[in-house]
Amino acid sequence: GAGVSQSPSNKVTEKGKDVELRCDPISGHTALYWYRQSLGQGLEFLIYFQGNSAPDKSGLPSDRFSAERTGGSVSTLTIQRTQQEDSAVYLCASSPLHSSNQPQHFGDGTRLSIL
Amino acid sequence: GDSVTQMEGPVTLSEEACLTINCTYTATGYPSLFWYVQYPGEGLQLLLKATKADDKGSNKGFEATYRKETTSFHLEKGSVQVSDSAVYFCASHSGAGSYQLTFGKGTKLSVIP
Numbered sequence: 001g002a003g004v005s006q007s008p009s010n011k012v013t014e015k016g017k018d019v020e021l022r023c024d025p026i027s028g029h030t031a032l033y034w035y036r037q038s039l040g041q042g043l044e045f046l047i048y049f050q051g052n053s054a055p056d057k058s059g060l061p062s063d064r065f066s067a068e069r070t071g072g073s074v075s076t077l078t079i080q081r082t083q084q085e086d087s088a089v090y091l092c093a094s095s096p097l098h099s100s101n102q103p104q105h106f107g108d109g110t111r112l113s114i115l
Numbered sequence: 116g117d118s119v120t121q122m123e124g125p126v127t128l129s130e131e132a133c134l135t136i137n138c139t140y141t142a143t144g145y146p147s148l149f150w151y152v153q154y155p156g157e158g159l160q161l162l163l164k165a166t167k168a169d170d171k172g173s174n175k176g177f178e179a180t181y182r183k184e185t186t187s188f189h190l191e192k193g194s195v196q197v198s199d200s201a202v203y204f205c206a207s208h209s210g211a212g213s214y215q216l217t218f219g220k221g222t223k224l225s226v227i228p
Binding site (some may be wrong): 042098 | 160170214218
């Protein structure tokens with residue numbers, strides 16, 4: 001079946017522009033997560049959604065970052081006024097429900113490059 | 116907070132050599148433990164998991180045993196193949212109000228013919 005789908009796969013933009021990244025989770029998965037993978041920091045948690053609500057936004061690095069999820073399915077991560085340090089691979093994951101013993105299923109990520 | 120420490124790479128092995136990638140964790144309570152693999156140009160894939168002490172996860176010839184006494188979850192394979200070349204991530208998930216996987220920094224494995 002279809003896995004987690006992310007788009008675009010690559011995004012190059014100029015510093016100061018806004019970007020929007022999309023994640024389409026596995027059908028029926030209610031839990032959705034965003035992570036960031038960068039060379040210096042490894043894999044960092046950004047935000048978790050259960051359905052349409054976000055009980056944990058603790059990983060968002062600044063108020064330039066926001067995310068929403070509508071209809072309990074697709075999620076978008078928005079970065080406003082991008083900075084060069086935002087360059088990273090942004091990964092989305094989903095699981096059937098949130099539980100510590102449920103593995104998270106990852107998409108291939110969006111590689112974001114800020115010029 | 117939770118943390119995961121795994122051996123730094125890169126690791127280069129000849130085909131059919133034995134592999135061990137060390138992983139230790141600190142966590143609240145008793146976390147579930149995972150190994151994820153990232154092949155070149157691809158996303159993270161779950162390799163194996165263990166959810167309680169003394170559990171052994173296994174997949175594709177890889178194994179890891181959840182050792183509570185040493186807070187470890189070392190990844191092992193008896194005979195590696197060129198196709199095992201990838202980056203391997205150890206991760207923990209403690210639950211208890213935490214929603215995130217906590218990852219190690221990854222170990223890059225290169226297997227040469």
